[in-house]
Amino acid sequence: MKITRIETVPVTVPVDRRVGKVENTKGFRFQSHLLMVFIHTDAEIEGVGEVTASPDWSGETSLGAKTLIDQHLAPRLIGEDPRRIRHCMDRLAKTFANPFAKAGLEMALFDILGKSLGTPVYQLLGGAVRAGLLPLRFAVMPVGPVESADVSRRMAQEGFRTIKLKVGHDPLEYDIERLRLVREAIGPDVRITVDANGGWSVNDAILAAPYLEEYGVLFVEQPVHRLDLEGLAEVRRRTRLPVMADESVFTVQDAVRCIQLRAADIISVYPGKNGGLLNTLTIAALAEAAGVHCAIGSNLEWDVGSAAMAHACAAISNICVERYAADIIGAMFHTERAIETPLITTPAHVNIPHGPGLGVIVNRQARGIAPG
Ligand SMILES: [Mg+2]
Numbered sequence: 001m002k003i004t005r006i007e008t009v010p011v012t013v014p015v016d017r018r019v020g021k022v023e024n025t026k027g028f029r030f031q032s033h034l035l036m037v038f039i040h041t042d043a044e045i046e047g048v049g050e051v052t053a054s055p056d057w058s059g060e061t062s063l064g065a066k067t068l069i070d071q072h073l074a075p076r077l078i079g080e081d082p083r084r085i086r087h088c089m090d091r092l093a094k095t096f097a098n099p100f101a102k103a104g105l106e107m108a109l110f111d112i113l114g115k116s117l118g119t120p121v122y123q124l125l126g127g128a129v130r131a132g133l134l135p136l137r138f139a140v141m142p143v144g145p146v147e148s149a150d151v152s153r154r155m156a157q158e159g160f161r162t163i164k165l166k167v168g169h170d171p172l173e174y175d176i177e178r179l180r181l182v183r184e185a186i187g188p189d190v191r192i193t194v195d196a197n198g199g200w201s202v203n204d205a206i207l208a209a210p211y212l213e214e215y216g217v218l219f220v221e222q223p224v225h226r227l228d229l230e231g232l233a234e235v236r237r238r239t240r241l242p243v244m245a246d247e248s249v250f251t252v253q254d255a256v257r258c259i260q261l262r263a264a265d266i267i268s269v270y271p272g273k274n275g276g277l278l279n280t281l282t283i284a285a286l287a288e289a290a291g292v293h294c295a296i297g298s299n300l301e302w303d304v305g306s307a308a309m310a311h312a313c314a315a316i317s318n319i320c321v322e323r324y325a326a327d328i329i330g331a332m333f334h335t336e337r338a339i340e341t342p343l344i345t346t347p348a349h350v351n352i353p354h355g356p357g358l359g360v361i362v363n364r365q366a367r368g369i370a371p372g
Contacts, residue, residue, distance in 0.1 A: 168199020
Protein backbone atom coordinates (compact mmCIF):
# COMPACT_ATOMS: atom_id res chain seq x y z
CA MET A 1 0.00 0.00 0.00
CA LYS A 2 1.24 3.47 -0.87
CA ILE A 3 0.29 7.00 0.10
CA THR A 4 -0.89 8.78 -3.03
CA ARG A 5 -2.11 12.15 -1.76
CA ILE A 6 -2.44 14.14 1.46
CA GLU A 7 -5.30 16.57 1.68
CA THR A 8 -5.40 19.35 4.29
CA VAL A 9 -8.66 21.22 5.00
CA PRO A 10 -8.79 24.19 7.41
CA VAL A 11 -12.00 24.27 9.43
CA THR A 12 -13.42 26.85 11.83
CA VAL A 13 -15.80 25.47 14.45
CA PRO A 14 -17.80 27.61 16.90
CA VAL A 15 -17.35 26.96 20.62
CA ASP A 16 -20.65 26.33 22.40
CA ARG A 17 -21.22 29.37 24.61
CA ARG A 18 -23.81 27.54 26.66
CA VAL A 19 -21.10 25.17 27.86
CA GLY A 20 -18.42 27.70 28.57
CA LYS A 21 -16.22 30.43 27.28
CA VAL A 22 -12.82 29.16 26.36
CA GLU A 23 -9.94 31.12 27.74
CA ASN A 24 -6.52 31.38 26.29
CA THR A 25 -3.84 33.72 27.51
CA LYS A 26 -5.10 36.57 25.34
CA GLY A 27 -8.80 36.43 26.09
CA PHE A 28 -11.91 34.41 25.48
CA ARG A 29 -12.01 32.27 22.41
CA PHE A 30 -15.27 31.57 20.63
CA GLN A 31 -13.98 29.59 17.68
CA SER A 32 -11.54 26.77 17.10
CA HIS A 33 -9.40 26.93 13.96
CA LEU A 34 -8.48 23.36 13.12
CA LEU A 35 -6.98 21.47 10.23
CA MET A 36 -8.43 18.18 9.05
CA VAL A 37 -5.94 15.86 7.37
CA PHE A 38 -6.91 13.12 4.92
CA ILE A 39 -4.31 10.63 3.74
CA HIS A 40 -5.31 8.86 0.52
CA THR A 41 -3.82 5.56 -0.62
CA ASP A 42 -3.71 3.39 -3.71
CA ALA A 43 -5.73 0.79 -1.79
CA GLU A 44 -8.87 2.93 -1.57
CA ILE A 45 -8.40 3.28 2.18
CA GLU A 46 -8.46 6.83 3.49
CA GLY A 47 -7.14 7.90 6.88
CA VAL A 48 -8.28 10.95 8.80
CA GLY A 49 -6.47 13.06 11.38
CA GLU A 50 -6.94 16.39 13.14
CA VAL A 51 -4.45 19.17 13.81
CA THR A 52 -5.77 20.98 16.88
CA ALA A 53 -3.67 24.07 16.26
CA SER A 54 -3.44 26.80 18.87
CA PRO A 55 -0.80 29.53 18.71
CA ASP A 56 -0.90 30.11 22.46
CA TRP A 57 -0.46 26.45 23.18
CA SER A 58 2.12 25.10 20.73
CA GLY A 59 2.81 28.08 18.47
CA GLU A 60 0.94 26.39 15.63
CA THR A 61 -1.95 27.70 13.56
CA SER A 62 -4.26 25.80 11.22
CA LEU A 63 -3.02 27.68 8.16
CA GLY A 64 0.61 27.39 9.27
CA ALA A 65 0.13 23.66 9.77
CA LYS A 66 -1.46 23.44 6.32
CA THR A 67 1.56 25.10 4.71
CA LEU A 68 3.97 22.96 6.71
CA ILE A 69 2.22 19.75 5.74
CA ASP A 70 1.55 20.67 2.10
CA GLN A 71 5.05 21.96 1.39
CA HIS A 72 7.35 20.04 3.74
CA LEU A 73 5.82 17.00 5.44
CA ALA A 74 3.49 15.53 2.81
CA PRO A 75 6.22 15.26 0.13
CA ARG A 76 8.21 13.05 2.55
CA LEU A 77 5.28 10.66 2.92
CA ILE A 78 3.99 10.39 -0.65
CA GLY A 79 4.90 6.94 -2.00
CA GLU A 80 5.57 5.50 1.47
CA ASP A 81 3.62 2.58 2.93
CA PRO A 82 1.25 4.21 5.49
CA ARG A 83 1.26 1.05 7.62
CA ARG A 84 4.94 1.67 8.45
CA ILE A 85 3.93 4.30 10.99
CA ARG A 86 7.22 4.59 12.88
CA HIS A 87 9.14 4.77 9.61
CA CYS A 88 6.81 7.53 8.37
CA MET A 89 7.15 9.48 11.63
CA ASP A 90 10.93 9.13 11.48
CA ARG A 91 10.78 10.83 8.09
CA LEU A 92 8.97 13.77 9.71
CA ALA A 93 11.27 14.00 12.73
CA LYS A 94 13.81 16.19 10.92
CA THR A 95 11.32 19.08 11.09
CA PHE A 96 11.56 20.75 14.49
CA ALA A 97 8.55 21.02 16.82
CA ASN A 98 5.02 21.33 15.32
CA PRO A 99 3.72 18.42 17.43
CA PHE A 100 0.05 18.90 16.55
CA ALA A 101 0.76 18.88 12.81
CA LYS A 102 2.80 15.68 13.11
CA ALA A 103 0.17 14.11 15.38
CA GLY A 104 -2.56 14.90 12.83
CA LEU A 105 -0.64 12.96 10.19
CA GLU A 106 0.12 10.10 12.57
CA MET A 107 -3.59 9.81 13.50
CA ALA A 108 -4.41 9.35 9.81
CA LEU A 109 -1.68 6.68 9.49
CA PHE A 110 -3.07 4.77 12.48
CA ASP A 111 -6.55 5.14 11.01
CA ILE A 112 -5.35 3.55 7.76
CA LEU A 113 -3.51 0.71 9.52
CA GLY A 114 -6.55 -0.06 11.66
CA LYS A 115 -8.91 0.04 8.70
CA SER A 116 -6.60 -2.20 6.65
CA LEU A 117 -6.65 -4.80 9.44
CA GLY A 118 -10.30 -4.25 10.41
CA THR A 119 -9.32 -3.44 13.98
CA PRO A 120 -9.55 -0.41 16.28
CA VAL A 121 -6.45 1.68 16.98
CA TYR A 122 -6.35 0.70 20.67
CA GLN A 123 -5.68 -2.90 19.58
CA LEU A 124 -2.63 -1.66 17.67
CA LEU A 125 -1.35 0.08 20.82
CA GLY A 126 -1.26 -3.15 22.80
CA GLY A 127 -4.95 -3.82 23.31
CA ALA A 128 -7.50 -2.43 25.72
CA VAL A 129 -6.62 -2.25 29.42
CA ARG A 130 -9.98 -0.68 30.19
CA ALA A 131 -13.38 -0.85 28.56
CA GLY A 132 -16.59 1.06 28.79
CA LEU A 133 -17.02 4.75 29.39
CA LEU A 134 -14.20 7.12 30.33
CA PRO A 135 -15.11 9.67 33.04
CA LEU A 136 -14.55 13.31 32.08
CA ARG A 137 -13.64 16.37 34.09
CA PHE A 138 -15.28 19.64 33.24
CA ALA A 139 -13.12 22.74 32.84
CA VAL A 140 -14.52 25.94 34.34
CA MET A 141 -12.92 28.93 32.68
CA PRO A 142 -11.69 31.95 34.68
CA VAL A 143 -15.07 33.64 34.90
CA GLY A 144 -16.31 35.38 38.07
CA PRO A 145 -16.80 33.57 41.40
CA VAL A 146 -20.61 33.38 41.18
CA GLU A 147 -20.61 32.30 37.54
CA SER A 148 -17.90 29.70 38.31
CA ALA A 149 -20.05 28.30 41.10
CA ASP A 150 -23.18 28.26 38.89
CA VAL A 151 -21.42 26.44 36.03
CA SER A 152 -19.86 23.95 38.45
CA ARG A 153 -23.19 23.21 40.11
CA ARG A 154 -24.87 22.68 36.74
CA MET A 155 -22.10 20.38 35.53
CA ALA A 156 -22.10 18.39 38.79
CA GLN A 157 -25.86 17.94 38.36
CA GLU A 158 -25.22 16.74 34.80
CA GLY A 159 -22.96 14.02 36.19
CA PHE A 160 -19.42 15.39 36.27
CA ARG A 161 -17.56 14.03 39.30
CA THR A 162 -14.48 16.21 38.72
CA ILE A 163 -14.41 19.96 38.13
CA LYS A 164 -11.24 21.63 36.85
CA LEU A 165 -11.01 25.27 37.84
CA LYS A 166 -8.80 27.52 35.73
CA VAL A 167 -6.87 29.83 38.06
CA GLY A 168 -3.85 32.11 37.81
CA HIS A 169 -5.48 34.81 35.67
CA ASP A 170 -6.63 36.97 38.59
CA PRO A 171 -5.29 37.95 42.02
CA LEU A 172 -4.92 34.99 44.35
CA GLU A 173 -7.67 36.16 46.75
CA TYR A 174 -10.10 36.26 43.84
CA ASP A 175 -9.23 32.66 42.82
CA ILE A 176 -9.57 31.50 46.42
CA GLU A 177 -13.02 33.09 46.63
CA ARG A 178 -13.98 31.32 43.39
CA LEU A 179 -12.71 28.06 44.82
CA ARG A 180 -14.65 28.57 48.05
CA LEU A 181 -17.92 29.22 46.18
CA VAL A 182 -17.37 26.32 43.79
CA ARG A 183 -16.76 23.91 46.70
CA GLU A 184 -19.89 25.24 48.41
CA ALA A 185 -21.91 24.77 45.20
CA ILE A 186 -20.87 21.20 44.42
CA GLY A 187 -20.53 19.78 47.93
CA PRO A 188 -17.76 17.63 49.36
CA ASP A 189 -17.99 14.62 47.04
CA VAL A 190 -17.21 16.13 43.65
CA ARG A 191 -13.48 16.42 43.03
CA ILE A 192 -11.83 19.74 42.24
CA THR A 193 -8.52 20.22 40.47
CA VAL A 194 -6.98 23.60 39.66
CA ASP A 195 -5.03 24.53 36.54
CA ALA A 196 -2.99 27.74 36.69
CA ASN A 197 -1.65 27.36 33.12
CA GLY A 198 1.66 28.70 34.37
CA GLY A 199 0.08 31.87 35.75
CA TRP A 200 1.57 31.65 39.24
CA SER A 201 5.04 32.26 40.61
CA VAL A 202 6.55 29.63 42.88
CA ASN A 203 5.67 31.90 45.78
CA ASP A 204 2.04 32.32 44.64
CA ALA A 205 1.70 28.54 44.48
CA ILE A 206 3.16 28.11 47.95
CA LEU A 207 0.83 30.80 49.32
CA ALA A 208 -2.17 29.20 47.59
CA ALA A 209 -1.42 25.68 48.81
CA PRO A 210 -3.09 25.82 52.26
CA TYR A 211 -6.31 27.13 50.67
CA LEU A 212 -6.21 24.49 47.96
CA GLU A 213 -5.85 21.87 50.68
CA GLU A 214 -8.65 23.41 52.75
CA TYR A 215 -11.07 23.11 49.83
CA GLY A 216 -9.98 19.58 49.02
CA VAL A 217 -8.17 20.21 45.72
CA LEU A 218 -6.94 16.91 44.30
CA PHE A 219 -3.88 18.34 42.52
CA VAL A 220 -2.50 21.57 41.12
CA GLU A 221 -1.85 21.60 37.39
CA GLN A 222 0.99 23.61 35.85
CA PRO A 223 1.29 26.15 38.68
CA VAL A 224 4.35 27.89 37.20
CA HIS A 225 5.64 28.78 33.74
CA ARG A 226 6.03 25.93 31.27
CA LEU A 227 9.80 26.45 30.95
CA ASP A 228 10.39 26.53 34.71
CA LEU A 229 10.69 22.84 35.55
CA GLU A 230 12.92 23.71 38.51
CA GLY A 231 10.12 25.96 39.80
CA LEU A 232 7.62 23.13 39.35
CA ALA A 233 9.94 20.86 41.36
CA GLU A 234 10.21 23.53 44.05
CA VAL A 235 6.41 23.82 44.36
CA ARG A 236 6.24 20.05 44.66
CA ARG A 237 8.94 19.97 47.37
CA ARG A 238 7.53 22.85 49.39
CA THR A 239 3.82 21.91 49.39
CA ARG A 240 1.90 18.74 50.10
CA LEU A 241 -0.19 19.06 46.96
CA PRO A 242 0.37 16.68 44.08
CA VAL A 243 1.67 18.62 41.05
CA MET A 244 0.70 17.95 37.45
CA ALA A 245 2.98 18.99 34.59
CA ASP A 246 1.02 19.95 31.48
CA GLU A 247 2.58 22.66 29.29
CA SER A 248 6.01 21.68 30.69
CA VAL A 249 5.89 18.27 29.00
CA PHE A 250 5.34 18.14 25.26
CA THR A 251 8.16 15.88 24.08
CA VAL A 252 9.71 12.64 25.29
CA GLN A 253 12.80 14.67 26.24
CA ASP A 254 10.64 17.05 28.31
CA ALA A 255 9.27 14.03 30.15
CA VAL A 256 12.77 12.69 30.86
CA ARG A 257 13.81 16.04 32.34
CA CYS A 258 10.59 16.36 34.36
CA ILE A 259 11.17 12.90 35.81
CA GLN A 260 14.87 13.55 36.50
CA LEU A 261 14.07 16.77 38.37
CA ARG A 262 11.21 15.09 40.25
CA ALA A 263 9.10 18.01 39.12
CA ALA A 264 5.68 16.31 38.94
CA ASP A 265 3.52 13.62 40.49
CA ILE A 266 1.39 13.46 37.36
CA ILE A 267 2.22 14.18 33.72
CA SER A 268 -0.57 15.27 31.40
CA VAL A 269 -0.27 13.51 28.04
CA TYR A 270 -2.17 13.37 24.77
CA PRO A 271 -1.37 12.57 21.17
CA GLY A 272 -1.54 16.14 19.80
CA LYS A 273 0.77 17.68 22.38
CA ASN A 274 3.17 14.75 22.27
CA GLY A 275 3.47 14.73 18.47
CA GLY A 276 1.60 11.46 18.11
CA LEU A 277 0.38 8.34 19.88
CA LEU A 278 3.77 6.61 19.67
CA ASN A 279 5.31 9.41 21.73
CA THR A 280 2.40 9.32 24.19
CA LEU A 281 3.10 5.59 24.68
CA THR A 282 6.78 6.29 25.32
CA ILE A 283 6.13 9.11 27.81
CA ALA A 284 3.56 7.04 29.68
CA ALA A 285 6.03 4.13 29.90
CA LEU A 286 8.88 6.34 31.13
CA ALA A 287 6.60 7.90 33.74
CA GLU A 288 5.31 4.52 34.87
CA ALA A 289 8.85 3.23 35.34
CA ALA A 290 9.61 6.30 37.48
CA GLY A 291 6.45 5.97 39.58
CA VAL A 292 4.80 9.01 37.99
CA HIS A 293 1.15 8.85 36.94
CA CYS A 294 -0.21 10.19 33.67
CA ALA A 295 -3.58 11.74 32.88
CA ILE A 296 -5.12 12.62 29.56
CA GLY A 297 -5.06 16.39 28.94
CA SER A 298 -6.56 18.42 26.13
CA ASN A 299 -6.19 21.30 23.76
CA LEU A 300 -9.93 21.35 23.08
CA GLU A 301 -9.82 18.79 20.30
CA TRP A 302 -12.70 18.33 17.90
CA ASP A 303 -14.05 14.83 17.30
CA VAL A 304 -11.20 13.11 15.46
CA GLY A 305 -8.56 14.36 17.91
CA SER A 306 -10.85 13.30 20.75
CA ALA A 307 -11.16 9.80 19.29
CA ALA A 308 -7.36 9.45 19.20
CA MET A 309 -7.27 10.46 22.88
CA ALA A 310 -9.91 7.85 23.74
CA HIS A 311 -7.80 5.14 22.05
CA ALA A 312 -4.76 6.22 24.09
CA CYS A 313 -6.82 5.98 27.30
CA ALA A 314 -8.15 2.59 26.33
CA ALA A 315 -4.69 1.12 25.71
CA ILE A 316 -2.34 2.81 28.20
CA SER A 317 -2.71 1.62 31.78
CA ASN A 318 -0.62 4.49 33.18
CA ILE A 319 -3.16 7.02 31.88
CA CYS A 320 -5.01 6.74 35.17
CA VAL A 321 -8.52 7.85 34.18
CA GLU A 322 -10.13 6.11 37.14
CA ARG A 323 -8.11 8.38 39.42
CA TYR A 324 -7.83 11.49 37.25
CA ALA A 325 -10.84 12.05 34.99
CA ALA A 326 -10.06 12.66 31.32
CA ASP A 327 -10.05 16.04 29.59
CA ILE A 328 -11.66 14.73 26.39
CA ILE A 329 -14.34 17.41 26.52
CA GLY A 330 -13.78 19.04 23.12
CA ALA A 331 -16.59 16.87 21.77
CA MET A 332 -19.04 18.80 23.97
CA PHE A 333 -17.41 22.25 23.72
CA HIS A 334 -18.10 22.64 19.99
CA THR A 335 -21.51 23.31 18.47
CA GLU A 336 -21.00 21.00 15.51
CA ARG A 337 -19.95 17.41 15.11
CA ALA A 338 -17.35 16.26 12.58
CA ILE A 339 -18.39 12.62 12.80
CA GLU A 340 -21.55 10.62 12.29
CA THR A 341 -21.66 8.87 15.68
CA PRO A 342 -21.03 11.23 18.59
CA LEU A 343 -18.30 10.29 21.08
CA ILE A 344 -20.31 11.55 24.04
CA THR A 345 -23.67 9.84 24.46
CA THR A 346 -23.67 9.53 28.27
CA PRO A 347 -23.34 12.73 30.28
CA ALA A 348 -19.84 13.40 31.63
CA HIS A 349 -18.34 10.35 29.88
CA VAL A 350 -16.72 9.64 26.53
CA ASN A 351 -17.09 6.41 24.56
CA ILE A 352 -14.15 4.36 23.34
CA PRO A 353 -14.73 3.89 19.58
CA HIS A 354 -14.70 0.23 18.57
CA GLY A 355 -14.85 0.51 14.77
CA PRO A 356 -11.80 -0.09 12.56
CA GLY A 357 -9.02 2.52 12.74
CA LEU A 358 -9.95 5.54 14.82
CA GLY A 359 -13.51 4.21 14.67
CA VAL A 360 -15.03 7.45 13.45
CA ILE A 361 -16.82 8.21 10.21
CA VAL A 362 -16.21 11.82 9.24
CA ASN A 363 -19.17 13.73 7.92
CA ARG A 364 -17.54 15.60 5.07
CA GLN A 365 -20.46 17.99 4.78
CA ALA A 366 -19.85 19.24 8.34
CA ARG A 367 -18.42 22.74 8.52
CA GLY A 368 -17.32 22.59 4.93
CA ILE A 369 -14.95 19.62 5.21
CA ALA A 370 -15.70 19.21 1.55
CA PRO A 371 -14.28 16.33 -0.49
CA GLY A 372 -10.99 17.37 -2.07
MG1 LIG B 1 -3.71 22.18 31.60
